[in-house]
Amino acid sequence: MANQKGGVAKTTTVASLGAALAALGRKVLVVDLDPQGCLTFSLGHNPDRLESSVHDVLTGEVSLREVILPTSEGLSLAPATIDLAGAEAVLLMRPGREFALKRAIATLDGDFDTVLIDCPPSLGVLTLNGLTAADAVLVPLQCETLAHRGVGQLLRTVSEVQQITNPNLQLLGALPTLYDARTTHSRDVLSDVADRYELPVLAPPIPRTVKFAEATASGATVLAGRKSKGAQAYRELARQLTAHWDTGAALETFNPAG
Template structure:
């Protein structure tokens, strides 16, 4: 990727919580930074888990992506440097009121896209951490993005929600963002010891006709330990299988971009 190119924007989305979505954003972001990419992470979840996981207390922040979406400040004025390399556009609990506040805004679906446009040449990759819902914030993310990555826990109930998410992707593609593509499913919380996890992994691509971005991310207590340190697993357990898996995923994402531009 050349430094003059516009950033590739990826929405990381799943309306089901507990699928390692935020963990994936933080870990992929750190892995991409290790690969020399200029990375921006955008926290669009009112729970602000990404912001907290990267070492910042949302309750102490005076400005966040909430004010950016309302047009009160520019995104560049809110950016925070993280210790691992990626830059963060943080969230606070105020974001919980965004859907109601944006409901009557004309062209609301384009607000995030417009806010990120001035940053497009400052970064190589922008990862959007969507909330665990299919509301307006997820729609804003998909409208701004060129691709959607779907973290999916390798269990049946998580598997069943993919169809609903894909319906939302296709609606956004038809109404607000024709260039939006599904990058694929990222299997998470994978336990290779169980037949159930292996069965779900085998079925994902065939059932929905979408790619599986690998390798699957293994289930590990190391992921729960990382947010307490305000770092990703690439910093807290660099030699772990989970960290290695996310490095491979980051390389795979760069490979998909290369293939798309050749």
């Protein structure tokens, strides 16, 4: 999951989609690449109390398997701490710095069916590590004015990664988040993004709901609220992605025009 703009429900998407995939029987690992540790906190772990994290993995001090933590959602977590902010400076001094996470994941020897990576809201070395390690990238995009700012830059970065460090990287498309079906504004924003960047807009859109904030505060995901529209949307996305990965089925796209 990548978008250098903050506040687009990227971390919520990683946690909720991961929980939905785990509920379908997949062995899921989520990787927190954001020094703020929001994913780590939202899954019930306090970043300030952890002795080791993804920072230590990227700098070569420990293996990825050594830092993985369990969660109440049935998925595994590679946590982040504020120390991760210093990893960029360390990695910049090393050759092949973009491949640190890819090498770390390779040591897991297929322990997981799916690895979801929560990239930080920037296009620095950490995000490049995420894009280089990934098979595919999904762009969470909030349905608000100026949401597309930075999308072009992100797509250029994805293109450069495809050319240099990860030629097999697939761009799945944009995932609409914070969507309000009652307004034409949300549809107009998505239509603009689809036209401007020729970027597939995936369905279903993730609705704006207070349940996400409540879930994060409780150290769980929105999947705990089975009747939540947000939970239903992530479950449907998980089913589509599973079919896409297992059988090559096409992902459903959202028509902003209705």
